[in-house]
Amino acid sequence: MxxxxxxxxxxxxxxxxxxxxxxxxxxxxxxxxxxxxxxxVVLNSVPQTWLPPALGSLKINTDATWNSESLCCGLAALLRDSLGTFLNGVVSVGKATSAEAAEAQAVLLGLNLAKTESILSFSLEADCLPLISALKSSLGSVSWSTLSWFQQIKSLADSFSSVNWSWISREANVAADVAAHLAPRLEPVLDWFLNPPPSLHHVLQSDAVAAPP
Incomplete structure (x- = not known):
C-alpha cells in the first residue's frame, strides 16, 4: 500500500x-x-568596396600573399587619387616568417612608394587588422616575426607630414591583392603600372566606377 x-x-x-x-x-x-x-541588428560598418580618399588627397593600398611552406611572399602597393585614378604601383617578392610579417613588408613598400613620389601626406590602407591597429596606437605591439619590419615602418612614417593608417576589408582591397599575386610576374617588368595586366586593370576600373562622385 x-x-x-x-x-x-x-x-x-x-x-x-x-x-x-x-x-x-x-x-x-x-x-x-x-x-x-x-x-x-548588427550592421557591418566596414565598406565592402574600395572608397577613394577625400578630394585632393591620395591613398595607398597594400597587400601581401604568403606561402607558409616556402615562406615566399608577394608584395604590392597601389597609389590612387580621389577620382580613383591609378597613378603608380610597385610590387616585390621576398621572404617572411609569417603572414603578418609579409603584410608589414607590403606596408613598408607602400611608404617607399610615397617617398619616391615625394608625397608628404596620404592615407595607407591594408587588410591586416593587428598591424594597422598597432600602427594607429602609440603603444601598439606586433609579433616578434614582424617587429623589425614594424620598427622600419614607424621610422620611415616619421619622415612624412601625415600618414592616415586605415584598415580595409579584404573584399574592398581586391586590387592590391591581385597585384600581390601577380608580383613574381610583374616585378621584372619596367613601368608595368602604365599598362596593368587585364585582371588588375579590370579591378582598378571597377573600383573607380564604384567610387562615389
Whole structure:
C-alpha cells in the first residue's frame, strides 16, 4: 500500500514537471517571434568596396600573399587619387616568417612608394587588422616575426607630414591583392603600372566606377 502511494506521488510529480516544461516551451514559442523581431541588428560598418580618399588627397593600398611552406611572399602597393585614378604601383617578392610579417613588408613598400613620389601626406590602407591597429596606437605591439619590419615602418612614417593608417576589408582591397599575386610576374617588368595586366586593370576600373562622385 505504501509502495503504491509512493508510486502515485512520483508519477504526479513527474506529470507536474512535464506540464511545467510544456508550459515553458509554449511560452517560449509565443515570445520567441517577438524576441527575434526586436533583437538588435548588427550592421557591418566596414565598406565592402574600395572608397577613394577625400578630394585632393591620395591613398595607398597594400597587400601581401604568403606561402607558409616556402615562406615566399608577394608584395604590392597601389597609389590612387580621389577620382580613383591609378597613378603608380610597385610590387616585390621576398621572404617572411609569417603572414603578418609579409603584410608589414607590403606596408613598408607602400611608404617607399610615397617617398619616391615625394608625397608628404596620404592615407595607407591594408587588410591586416593587428598591424594597422598597432600602427594607429602609440603603444601598439606586433609579433616578434614582424617587429623589425614594424620598427622600419614607424621610422620611415616619421619622415612624412601625415600618414592616415586605415584598415580595409579584404573584399574592398581586391586590387592590391591581385597585384600581390601577380608580383613574381610583374616585378621584372619596367613601368608595368602604365599598362596593368587585364585582371588588375579590370579591378582598378571597377573600383573607380564604384567610387562615389
Amino acid at each position: 505504501v509502495e503504491s502511494k509512493k508510486k502515485d506521488t512520483t508519477e504526479h510529480a513527474a506529470n507536474v514537471k512535464t506540464k511545467k516544461i510544456s508550459a515553458e516551451c509554449y511560452l517560449f514559442k509565443l515570445l520567441a517571434p517577438s524576441v527575434r523581431q526586436h533583437a538588435p
